[in-house]
Amino acid sequence: MSSFDEMDAFESASLSARAMAARPAPYLDGLNPAQRAAVEQMDGPVLMLAGAGTGKTKALTTRIVHLMATGRARPNEVLAVTFTNKAAREMKNRVGQMLGQQVEGMPWLGTFHAICVKLLRRHAELAGLKSNFTILDTDDQLRLLKQLVAADGIDDKRWPARMLSGIIDGWKNRALTPDKVPAADAGAYNHRGVALYTQYQTRLKELNAVDFGDLLLHMVTIFQTHEDVLAQYQRWFKYILVDEYQDTNVAQYLWLRLLAQGHKNICCVGDDDQSIYGWRGAEVGNILRFETDFPGSHVVRLEQNYRSTPHILAAASGVIAGNEGRLGKTLWTEATEGEKVRLIGHWDGEEEARWIGDEIEAMQRGTRGMDPIDLDRMAILVRASHQMRAFEDRFLTIGLPYRVIGGPRFYERMEIRDAMAYFRVVTSPDDDLAFERIVNTPKRGLGDKAQQKIQVTAREHGVNLVEGARILLAHDGLGGKGGAQLRRLIDGIDRWNKMLRGPAMPVQTDSEVLDDESGPARVEYGPPEISHVELAEIILDESGYTGMWQNDKTPEAPGRLENLKELVKALEQFENLQGFLEHVSLIMDNESDDGGAKVSIMTLHAAKGLEFPAVFLPGWEDGLFPSQRSMDESGIKGLEEERRLAYVGITRAEELCTISFAANRRVFGQWQSSMPSRFIDELPEDHVEVLTPPGLYGGGYGAAGMAATASPKMQDMMRSDLHEKAAEANVYNSPGWRRLQARSGQRGVSQPSEARNVVIDMNAVSSFVMGERVFHQKFGYGAVIGIEGDKLEVDFEKAGIKKVVSRFLTGCDDVPF
DNA sequence: TACATAGTAGTTTTT
DNA sequence: CTACTATGTA
Numbered sequence: 001m002s003s004f005d006e007m008d009a010f011e012s013a014s015l016s017a018r019a020m021a022a023r024p025a026p027y028l029d030g031l032n033p034a035q036r037a038a039v040e041q042m043d044g045p046v047l048m049l050a051g052a053g054t055g056k057t058k059a060l061t062t063r064i065v066h067l068m069a070t071g072r073a074r075p076n077e078v079l080a081v082t083f084t085n086k087a088a089r090e091m092k093n094r095v096g097q098m099l100g101q102q103v104e105g106m107p108w109l110g111t112f113h114a115i116c117v118k119l120l121r122r123h124a125e126l127a128g129l130k131s132n133f134t135i136l137d138t139d140d141q142l143r144l145l146k147q148l149v150a151a152d153g154i155d156d157k158r159w160p161a162r163m164l165s166g167i168i169d170g171w172k173n174r175a176l177t178p179d180k181v182p183a184a185d186a187g188a189y190n191h192r193g194v195a196l197y198t199q200y201q202t203r204l205k206e207l208n209a210v211d212f213g214d215l216l217l218h219m220v221t222i223f224q225t226h227e228d229v230l231a232q233y234q235r236w237f238k239y240i241l242v243d244e245y246q247d248t249n250v251a252q253y254l255w256l257r258l259l260a261q262g263h264k265n266i267c268c269v270g271d272d273d274q275s276i277y278g279w280r281g282a283e284v285g286n287i288l289r290f291e292t293d294f295p296g297s298h299v300v301r302l303e304q305n306y307r308s309t310p311h312i313l314a315a316a317s318g319v320i321a322g323n324e325g326r327l328g329k330t331l332w333t334e335a336t337e338g339e340k341v342r343l344i345g346h347w348d349g350e351e352e353a354r355w356i357g358d359e360i361e362a363m364q365r366g367t368r369g370m371d372p373i374d375l376d377r378m379a380i381l382v383r384a385s386h387q388m389r390a391f392e393d394r395f396l397t398i399g400l401p402y403r404v405i406g407g408p409r410f411y412e413r414m415e416i417r418d419a420m421a422y423f424r425v426v427t428s429p430d431d432d433l434a435f436e437r438i439v440n441t442p443k444r445g446l447g448d449k450a451q452q453k454i455q456v457t458a459r460e461h462g463v464n465l466v467e468g469a470r471i472l473l474a475h476d477g478l479g480g481k482g483g484a485q486l487r488r489l490i491d492g493i494d495r496w497n498k499m500l501r502g503p504a505m506p507v508q509t510d511s512e513v514l515d516d517e518s519g520p521a522r523v524e525y526g527p528p529e530i531s532h533v534e535l536a537e538i539i540l541d542e543s544g545y546t547g548m549w550q551n552d553k554t555p556e557a558p559g560r561l562e563n564l565k566e567l568v569k570a571l572e573q574f575e576n577l578q579g580f581l582e583h584v585s586l587i588m589d590n591e592s593d594d595g596g597a598k599v600s601i602m603t604l605h606a607a608k609g610l611e612f613p614a615v616f617l618p619g620w621e622d623g624l625f626p627s628q629r630s631m632d633e634s635g636i637k638g639l640e641e642e643r644r645l646a647y648v649g650i651t652r653a654e655e656l657c658t659i660s661f662a663a664n665r666r667v668f669g670q671w672q673s674s675m676p677s678r679f680i681d682e683l684p685e686d687h688v689e690v691l692t693p694p695g696l697y698g699g700g701y702g703a704a705g706m707a708a709t710a711s712p713k714m715q716d717m718m719r720s721d722l723h724e725k726a727a728e729a730n731v732y733n734s735p736g737w738r739r740l741q742a743r744s745g746q747r748g749v750s751q752p753s754e755a756r757n758v759v760i761d762m763n764a765v766s767s768f769v770m771g772e773r774v775f776h777q778k779f780g781y782g783a784v785i786g787i788e789g790d791k792l793e794v795d796f797e798k799a800g801i802k803k804v805v806s807r808f809l810t811g812c813d814d815v816p817f
Numbered sequence: 818t819a820c821a822t823a824g825t826a827g828t829t830t831t832t
Numbered sequence: 833c834t835a836c837t838a839t840g841t842a
Contacts, residue, residue, distance in 0.1 A: 082831090083831045083832075084831045084832080085831085085832085086831085087831085111831080111832060112831095112832075113831095113832045114832085135832095137832090138830090138832095156837095156838095157825095157838095212832050213832095215832085244831085247831075276829080277829085277830080277831075279828085279829065279830085280829085280830065280831085383828075383829075384828050384829065385828080385829080386827085386828085406830085443818090443819085445818070446818095447818045447819080448818085449818085450818095482818095585832090586832065603828090603829060603830090604829080605828095605829050605830070605831085606829090606830090606831090608831085609831095624828095627828060627829075628828095629828060629829095630828075630829080645829085666833075667827095667833090668826090668827065668833060668834085669833040669834085670833090818842105819841100819842090820840105820841090820842085821839100821840090821841080821842095822838105822839085822840080822841095823837100823838085823839075823840090824836105824837085824838080824839090825835100825836085825837080825838095826834105826835095826836085826837100827833105827834090827835090827836100
């Protein structure tokens, strides 16, 4: 089926390539020699190794322009892939800018996923799907898996569906269909993994749905099994460009390799030192292997950095040098020295937040002869999102405007997902997951029992849930209130569905229209009588969904109604509901923000690709950063990825980079003491200035301040001394330690000898003794009257005698010791 | 069926 | 400590 003719018709550019080729190429002037080489080497495989801040987007966009200007390819013959919509948008804008808006658009510039959707819609039938398939998000995916796991009689406790979801994603990332899963993985998920994966894929087909991983997987499979289809695209895409190549997974790699096989005109841009998505299936190996994968390739290194000061670059280089097997780059800059990277230790997380808050305010005013820095130009980059809370709390109390990037996203909010589930049921009745979501929202008196009946009926008749419900009602299978309510819902869905499609028209024969966006569609209905925006309002209204929130008295209800309004407004920008739903499933970013100047708080992952004059990097403690879990799960590989994360963090800074750590932190309500991160030891001391935290009197920690004036050698010693001191200070002063110490006679608790990562569990089983006064969140104060393993019998003053797990008890601080 | 309570688990997350 | 899930009770 092909639609290359259509592509021509629909997507041909208004650019006259030949006309441009005749002129000189002024766009090449602003490039440095390396960038220029990367642009001008158009044929054959090219690997552009682009360090942080070396102008790779510029090189990439110029290359696209050059391809068109020299007449090598038309805009619709260039395949340019990115990972994020943001990157795609930026590239589109910049190409457009350089060409002076002469190009209509590049239909094949987009994210891997967006491009695969487009392709898969054209060839859906080859994957056993209809071209209007739905794209499930991770939430739907998990719910579906839960159903399958439950049906299999598996104990969700021991084998959580989330785990299975991770395993399946892992397989899909490696482009493994169920039949290709290697024998070594057969034991996965209690030996049921492969079977459930098979069931899951079958179920997805029944639902006419795909998950994110499928978009790639299906296309790779189609390319592998349908030579003709592959050949078409190999011919069509004359040049291929890939951004952030270090983040590609196996499936993406195979997809690219298949497409590039013919002409091998593939240009991959990336930086092995910025590969931070290994945990998501990215294979640094892809970029490391490029030269062997594509023999005869040209490698271009972009090493001139236009972003950061020499101190910052040196600090980043020092840290990343600890990794092995790098392709290796040496970043350099013409910039003048600037400030050293600043390092500061704090007593605890709250103090760290306080200090950073003060520092930001000082910098905003302009301090120590430095020009004032706008809040917009400062960022706090954390390893884990839970670190953000300390900053939010602090900034709220001092009234410092901040913005959290990458928090709960608009389209992930409950009310938005509910509303969209309604739209999905109306637009694609096979979408059982959407139906399940809304069948009892708002409450319709349809509980587990009733839903069970609908499921059974649907399965018996081999139809979707909407039809199942209809049959059930027709056979009087559901009486009472629930039945009547269900009737109303089904009637509603039918009515809305009619409004969506417009009045039925006599079926016109031979009128298959190929719509480039959504694939072939048979014309059977007249134009809708109302707009999709109105329809959306009607659906939300008549279903009682809006009413549900209007009647809700909880404080967040008004906000949710506001969000629903926003959702309806967002609909205006789309031609129909389907278009909107697809947009939402692929575009999960949340760009909307009121303009005011604010400090940005985000994770290191979210910061990739961004830059700020002033950057704060808090929480550099072993266990937090590098993350313990990362190291436990992936060992040295995990540690190296953490190190790359540190590299990414430091290289975000243009002028000023401040790294900090806290000796104590409250984690899940318990105090935890940590050593400063090992990455701190890896910072080259010549480029680091150690600051003294305020309010610390003598001993312990002041050493850090003194170190600043000491000789480098001495500094080094003192810095490692700082580790010891911090650990000691913590251990002896934390409430938990005092408690353990008090009881060490009875319990034989010994002093931890290893300094690294000392965790004190105040609520450890062994720390409770008979007769001890304890506190329980719900029951209040009481005395321990019995101990059985980790269960304690406690006589509460108000609540009486209860058996409680020791975790839920806290000893009282007034215990004498 | 719906709500309250007990229990449990708890990175990073471009699409 | 918090946010979610499973269980028990009205």
